[in-house]
Amino acid sequence: MTRVPRVAAMAAQSKVAAVPARGNVELVSNQHEYVIAVVGAGPRGTSFLERLLAHVERCSPGQRRGLKVKVFDPAPHGPGRVWDPAQSPLYLMNTPASFPTAAPSGSTRLCLPASSCSISFLEFCAPGGFDDDADSYPTRSQYGTYLAWLNKEVSAHLRGRGVAVEHIRAEVTALSPQEDRYLLSAAGKHHDADAVVLALGHLEAELASGPAHLAAQARQHDLHYQGPAIPTDVDYGVFGAGQNVLVRGLGLNFFDLMIQVTAGRGGQFRLNPDPAPGKRYTYDPCGEEPHLIAGSRRGTPYRAKTVAPGFVPAEIELKHLTPRALDSLLTTRAELDFATQLWPLIERDVCSTYASFGGAGDFDITSYAMPFQHRSWSSSEEYQQTLRQWLEDDASASAAAAGSPEKMAINALHAARLEVKKLVADNRIRSESVLRDVEGWFEPMVEGLASGPPLQRIEELAALARAGVVEFLGPEPVYGVDSTRGTFIADSPAVQSARYQASHMIEAMMPPNRITQARSPLVRGLLAEGLAAPAVIESAGQAHVHKGFQVTGAPHRLLHADGTAGRIYVLGLQLASVQWGTAIAAESGGDTTGSARALADADAAAAEVLRGLSSDAMAQRLDPVYG
Structure with missing residues (x-):
C-alpha cells in the first residue's frame, strides 16, 4: 500500500502530541451549545467522530453556534470492550492487517474526503x-490500540477547531424526549442533547428458551453454565485443569477459548521440522489445560482462510453475478428473490472458479459446507x-x-457475499427472501466457509486434537443435564456409544444481535416507551419481528412506534433490519x-447532525466543500 507522507508522519508523532489542525478556524458560539450525544465509543462511535x-x-468559519460532543461508554473509548488493548495478546483478528x-483511506477518499486524522490500521x-x-x-489488542489512538486524535482535533468534546466513562441507561431536546441518564446524572447517535455495538442478551432451560438446570445442580458472551467478558479461569468442558460452537469464539486455556496457561506449540501442512505443530501440554469437548451442527470448525493475499484474492472474478446480469434482472422488477434469481448465478460463479483453478468433477458447495451429512461413525475414536x-x-x-x-x-462465494450485502442494503432483495434465504441458509453456510480463522489456528487445533486436549462431539450434537447424576451431558446421533459428561458448559458464540433480547436498559426503555420499534418483515402472510431497529433510509434515524422519526441516529449492529451481515470494520x-x-x-449521520446547527432564527447552513 502506498503511504501518504503527511499521514504517516502524523501517526509517528501521535504518541507524544496531537498533530496541529490545518488552518485556524474557531467555532462561534452566540447561542446555547448545540450538543451531540454519542452513545457508544467503540469503532463506529469513533468513526462518527472522525467523520464529524x-x-x-x-x-x-463563523457559521455555527457552539458545538459540544458528549461521548458515553463505560468501556475504553475508541476500542470499546471487543477491541480493548488490555485483552489477551493471543486473540487474533480474522481479517488481514x-x-x-x-477512517477513510485509499480510494474510499474519493467519496469521503479524509479528515486530518484519517489513516487506516495498516498505515x-x-x-x-x-x-x-x-x-x-494482527491481534485484537493491536487493532484496539489503533482505535484508541484515532479516538484520542480526533477528539483533540475537534477541540482544536473549537468543538467541545467530553468523554464520559458511563453507560447511558435511559433516553427520553424533553421539549425540543433529549434527556440522557448516565451514572446518576442527566445530560441534555439536541441529537443522539446510537453506536451501541454488541449488547448482552437474554438467553433463548433452550439455553435458558440449560442455565436453570445448571443452577439447580450447582453446575457452571456460560452463555453467549464477548470473549473479553468470559472468565476462562473457572475451567480447572483436566476438567471436562462441553463447548457448543466451533466458530471464532471457540478459537479464543481454545488458545486461552492452552497457550494462555503456558502450553507450547512446538514447530515440527519440515512440517507438512496440517502437521506444523506438536503441542506440549503444561498440565493446566481443561479437556474441551466441542460440537457444532456441521460437526466441523469454521474453515481456515487461505493464505492467498487480499481480502478477496486478485485472481477471483465473478463472471455470472455481474452488474450487467443484475441490471438485466432489475429491468422488469424492483426486487429480486435470492433463491431463484441470485443463488443460481452465485453457484455458477463458485463452480466455474473451482474448474478454472484445476478442480476436477462437479463441485457441490452446499455439501462442501456440510461434509458429514448422512454419515455415521461406530465410535468416538473413529470420529x-x-x-x-x-x-x-x-x-x-x-x-x-x-x-x-x-x-x-x-x-x-465470499466475493458474491459482498455483492449480496450491497443488494440487501439497497433494498434490491425482497424482505421475505432476505429472511428466508439470505439469513435462513445462505448466511450460516458462507460464515462457516469464508469467515473462519487464519491458518495458524487450524494448525494449532490439529495439534491439540492429536494431543487429546480437544475432542469433537459429532454433527448435530444434543446438550442436556442428567438430573440423576447432576452433570451436563452431550452426544451426537451420528456417533455411536459416545456420550460425554461435564460440570462445565460454554456457549462459544457472541450474544445474539437481536434488540428484543437485549439486556441493555437503554434499549429496553426505548422499546417500552415507543421511542423505538423492532423492524417487522411480512413473509408468507405472517409478520416476523426482525433483529434490528426500524429505521429510516440513510442517514438512519430511529423510527418511533408511531412511525415518526426524530434526531436519534443509528450506526452499526442494530441496523440489521436494513443491512445484512454488518461487518466488524470497514474495508480500507x-x-x-x-x-x-x-x-x-x-x-x-455526521453531515445530517451538523445541519441541526442551523437554528430556525438564524437560518444558518453548513457550507461544506463537498456534497
Whole structure:
C-alpha cells in the first residue's frame, strides 16, 4: 500500500502530541451549545467522530453556534470492550492487517474526503510499532490500540477547531424526549442533547428458551453454565485443569477459548521440522489445560482462510453475478428473490472458479459446507480420526493458496457475499427472501466457509486434537443435564456409544444481535416507551419481528412506534433490519456502497447532525466543500 507522507508522519508523532489542525478556524458560539450525544465509543462511535471532524474542517468559519460532543461508554473509548488493548495478546483478528479501518483511506477518499486524522490500521502499524505486513493477522489488542489512538486524535482535533468534546466513562441507561431536546441518564446524572447517535455495538442478551432451560438446570445442580458472551467478558479461569468442558460452537469464539486455556496457561506449540501442512505443530501440554469437548451442527470448525493475499484474492472474478446480469434482472422488477434469481448465478460463479483453478468433477458447495451429512461413525475414536484428517486437509488446502480449487471457489462465494450485502442494503432483495434465504441458509453456510480463522489456528487445533486436549462431539450434537447424576451431558446421533459428561458448559458464540433480547436498559426503555420499534418483515402472510431497529433510509434515524422519526441516529449492529451481515470494520480503500458502507453511514449521520446547527432564527447552513 502506498503511504501518504503527511499521514504517516502524523501517526509517528501521535504518541507524544496531537498533530496541529490545518488552518485556524474557531467555532462561534452566540447561542446555547448545540450538543451531540454519542452513545457508544467503540469503532463506529469513533468513526462518527472522525467523520464529524472531516465536516467541521470543511465548514466556513463563523457559521455555527457552539458545538459540544458528549461521548458515553463505560468501556475504553475508541476500542470499546471487543477491541480493548488490555485483552489477551493471543486473540487474533480474522481479517488481514490490510483490511480494517475506522477512517477513510485509499480510494474510499474519493467519496469521503479524509479528515486530518484519517489513516487506516495498516498505515498506523509501522509508526505505531506493529508489524505492517499487509497479509498478517494482527491481534485484537493491536487493532484496539489503533482505535484508541484515532479516538484520542480526533477528539483533540475537534477541540482544536473549537468543538467541545467530553468523554464520559458511563453507560447511558435511559433516553427520553424533553421539549425540543433529549434527556440522557448516565451514572446518576442527566445530560441534555439536541441529537443522539446510537453506536451501541454488541449488547448482552437474554438467553433463548433452550439455553435458558440449560442455565436453570445448571443452577439447580450447582453446575457452571456460560452463555453467549464477548470473549473479553468470559472468565476462562473457572475451567480447572483436566476438567471436562462441553463447548457448543466451533466458530471464532471457540478459537479464543481454545488458545486461552492452552497457550494462555503456558502450553507450547512446538514447530515440527519440515512440517507438512496440517502437521506444523506438536503441542506440549503444561498440565493446566481443561479437556474441551466441542460440537457444532456441521460437526466441523469454521474453515481456515487461505493464505492467498487480499481480502478477496486478485485472481477471483465473478463472471455470472455481474452488474450487467443484475441490471438485466432489475429491468422488469424492483426486487429480486435470492433463491431463484441470485443463488443460481452465485453457484455458477463458485463452480466455474473451482474448474478454472484445476478442480476436477462437479463441485457441490452446499455439501462442501456440510461434509458429514448422512454419515455415521461406530465410535468416538473413529470420529476423532475423521476430524483430525479433516483439519489436516483443510490446513493443506489453505496453505496451497491459489493451488487449492476448493479455497478459491470459497473466495468466489465470499466475493458474491459482498455483492449480496450491497443488494440487501439497497433494498434490491425482497424482505421475505432476505429472511428466508439470505439469513435462513445462505448466511450460516458462507460464515462457516469464508469467515473462519487464519491458518495458524487450524494448525494449532490439529495439534491439540492429536494431543487429546480437544475432542469433537459429532454433527448435530444434543446438550442436556442428567438430573440423576447432576452433570451436563452431550452426544451426537451420528456417533455411536459416545456420550460425554461435564460440570462445565460454554456457549462459544457472541450474544445474539437481536434488540428484543437485549439486556441493555437503554434499549429496553426505548422499546417500552415507543421511542423505538423492532423492524417487522411480512413473509408468507405472517409478520416476523426482525433483529434490528426500524429505521429510516440513510442517514438512519430511529423510527418511533408511531412511525415518526426524530434526531436519534443509528450506526452499526442494530441496523440489521436494513443491512445484512454488518461487518466488524470497514474495508480500507473499500467501496462506500459495499465494504466501506460503515464509514458512509457515519459520514451521512455526521453531515445530517451538523445541519441541526442551523437554528430556525438564524437560518444558518453548513457550507461544506463537498456534497
